[in-house]
Amino acid sequence: MTIDMGRFHQVFFDEAGEHLAAMEALLLELDVEAPDLEVLHAIFRAAHSIKGGAGTFGFADMAQVTHVLETLLEGLRNQQTAPTVEMIDLLLETGDLLKAQLAAHQEGVDLEDPRVELVCARIEQLSRIDPAADSVTLRRMPPGATAQQWRIEFRPDQLLREPDGDLSALWDALGDLGQTERLAEDSPQLAVWRLTTQMGREAVTETFAFVCDPRLVRIEADPEISVPGIQGETNQGESQDAVAPADKEEDSGFGFFADAPGSERVLDQEHDGFGLFGASPGMDQVAAIAARDQDEAEQGFGFFDSAPGTPDAAMGRDSPPDAEPDPAPARAGTALAPGADSTPKRRAAPESSIRVGVEKVDQLINLVGELVITHAMLAESTSILDPVAHERMFDGLGNLERNSRDLQQAVMSIRMVPISFVFSRFPRVVRDTAAALGKRVTLNLVGEDTELDKGLIERLVDPLNHLVRNSIDHGIETPERRREAGKSEQGEIVLAASHRGGNVVVEVSDDGAGLNRDRLLAKAAERGLVLSENPSDKEVWQLVFAAGFSTAERVTDISGRGVGMDVVRRNIEGMNGRVEIDSQPGRGTRITIRLPLTLAILDGMSVRVGEEVFILPLTVIRESIRPQREQYKTLAGKGQVVQVSDEYLPLVVLHALFRLEEQQTRPEEGIVVIVDTNEGRAALQVAELLAQHQVVIKSLETNYRKVEGISGATIMGDGRVAMILDVDALVRMSRQRA
Amino acid sequence: MTDEAQKTAVNGDDDAREYLTFTLGEEEYGIDILNVQEIRGYDTVTRIANSPAFIKGVINMRGVIVPIIDMRLKFNLGEVEYNQFTVVIILNITGRVVGMVVDGVSDVIALKRDQIRPAPEFGAVLDTAYIDGLATLDERMVIMVDIEKLMNSEEMGLVERARAEAG
DSSP, X not given: OOOOHHHHHHHHHHHHHHHHHHHHHHHHHOOSSSOOHHHHHHHHHHHHHXXXXXXXXXXXXXXHHHHHHHHHHHHHHTTSSOOOHHHHHHHHHHHHHHHHHHHHHHTTOOOOOHHHHHHHHHHHHHHHTSGGGHHHHHHTSOTTOSOEEEEEEEOHHHHOSSHHHHHHHHHHHHHHHEEEXXXXXXXXXXXXXXXXXXXXXXXXXXXXXXHSOGGGSEEEEOHHXXXXXXXXXXXXXXXXXXXXXXXXXXXXXXXXXXXXXXXXXXXXXXXXXXXXXTTOOOHHHHHHXXXXXXXXXXXXXXXXXXXXXXXXXXXXXXXXXXXXXXXXXXXXXXXXXXXXXXXXXXXXSOOOOOOOOHHHHXXXXXXXXXXXXXXXXXXXXXXXXXXXTTHHHHHHHHHHHHHHHHHHHHHHHHTEEETHHHHTTHHHHHHHHHHHHTOOEEEEEEOTTOEEEHHHHHHHHHHHHHXXXXXXXXXXXXXXXXXXXXXXXSEEEEEEEEEETTEEEEEEEEOXXXXXXXXXXXXXXXXXXXXXXXXXXXXXXXXXXSTTOOOOSSOOSSSOSSOHHHHHHHHHHHTTOEEEEEEETTTEEEEEEEEESOSSEEEEEEEEETTEEEEEEGGGEEEEEOOOGGGEEEETTTEEEEEETTEEEEEEEHHHHTTOOOSOOSGGGSEEXXXXXXXEEEEEEESEEEEEEEEEOBOSTTTSOOOTTEEEEEEOTTSOEEEEEOHHHHHHHHHHHO | OHXXXXXXXXXXXXXXXXXXXXXXXXXXXXXXXXXXXXEEEOOOOBOXXXXXXXXXXXXXXXXXXXXXXXXHHHTTOSOOOOSTTOEEEEEEETTEEEEEEESEEEEEEEEOGGGEEOOOSOOOSSOGGGEEEEEEETTEEEEEEOHHHHHTSGGGTOSOGGGOSOO
């Protein structure tokens, strides 16, 4: 059976990426003092899923790293080792390494990185501290060695009528078979023991049969040594080997799986049941044992009952790593896949999302846009008819309009994703940056559910990254200084997102020192930047966005080179957005980013210039006026300006700029639209304002090239194309011409 | 290439390809029919600011914004008139859709590779760099144009210099 693996690679890349992100988020969430077992389990599952996928697709390097990682995590979640800050740091670092490896595979190369060895060695060192150190030596035993480790789990209160009395007797009886050890503190709800013995499962079961019903005891091969050659690379082959016999047994196998989930029982044990999943090492072991114990249907049954499916079921919490089917079963074997992967929980709630390529969604958006335009054309051509005589037709058209608008909105909402996709990376960024700078910073996220266009989400990452790092570096003071200023040592950064009047507003605020007006002015003078006399605070803050402008006293590797903020502004403006700064000395700084909801649709005003119609984005329009002749002035070196109240705004004459024929050449016959640009306000002269529209933005570059002063094109109700104006570029062009 | 496979099947000929011929001024040109998406009449265009005169503007073709260039203006071929007989050949050049106004569309011809002879240096309106060769067809001479090369050329100004896709 040959399967084109390439098809699945992308799925693996996507999912491994998600697992890594989830793992990182969970690690950051983990409280070292009081580790939450569920979180530890979730981290383990994420690592395990990556390992499974990597093994299946032959990415041996990733499988190896995750394998080592898993060993450490296994100790953590079995509470053999207690998490330390050092460990979390190492785990985060390993996550980064895996990301790098993943990125390398995505480009079709193997990552050559000395860190791999280093990180693996350090993890191994850390996992070796655990009390089960002997497992490490045992792991080195050659395959086929006769000694077996059995992991035994049971509920003493269920099995034994007199818990205290018989438990030690049982312990001694097992001691006769080999070496016993307690993996966790015994409690009435759970006892987890490990037995190293040369005897087989039967012997162990028999020992239990003396005191209780052996079916209530879970006995399984300890993952540490049960599978030979587990060192990662062989993962794939091994799981396939193991699957083969299970496959043969398809009939009985299916019998297992049909009953397998055993959801009620498992869920009943939710509170104390974590130990049960302690050894749910995944399907390779499952398969190995299934193959070995073909004749022991009873026990095999019990085994499948809990091990593979349980983590999800018992967790009962929504954990992203498991929301997607593990890529491994896709190939590893048909008989195994349902058992290993379909948890009781998933059965109850079937797959509720699908992965769709963005191009497909865009195509849908295009088509719906066309539908809206077609409707507009129909409406226009029927407008000459008598509404009474053609009542039904007008009714129909009305319905069509409503439906197509609804459809358009529904389709647009497909592209919308919550901003938490961007925000989720910042706990890590803040943690690392603050640690590097010796500052103490907490991060608050507000409005993570705010949705915006996927295209914008991706382009928001870099600017926000810059802003957050800047806030930590320049905004938040050192703990000492904060104490002196009477603030708490812990600085705070708030990342907030919200919808405001058809825009998405993202704010990055800190409670740090704020911007220093005098220093900014001094710096501006030093660099020869021209400012108006007695500039407003807002003008001064805008200086921060000038290229190469940094007021940091020293350059750190995090910021201070002055290349950041102008890039931030350019990126935001590239999304038709705006950035504003607000700052109070000693109180903090707030940077506000305003973005359109989507890149695909724009609210615009159609304006006429000569014979042509252009669209002006509504977000840039301040007001429109019909100035008197005396309001027009020509300033030396600045070209034409319009005086509005007491301000002189540069005049952009659109028909001159675009070389269009214009009947009225006298400016006072036209209309002047005051617009916001990145260089302040400007006056745009047009012939007429026509109407307000919601337009679908189309790229001119698809079939043509970029045109200066034009940000895109759209199709109007009459089917004609109209250009969308880029006011920033227009002002620039106008100044160059002057 | 299923299209090609189909075409050979239809022609029953191994290496014959089909070409669309059109006239520009006095000369007849041929282009590979696989580059032709459709042929349509001339619609009102929306002008593009500050573009050369031969780039007439853009049209909306079922939701796709398509630039229209007038080859007659590009090659200074006398009088240019836009009426109901004006023909636009919509080309698809490696995924980019471009409309080309010509004097008229004449024929679809099938030619074998050996029927196309290398072009000598001659005074056609088109630079020899964009000419694939010459074919003779019942006393008519057809100039075979490498339309992909022509449309991607800097001279046409249809694509960004260096084709920076990122921009």
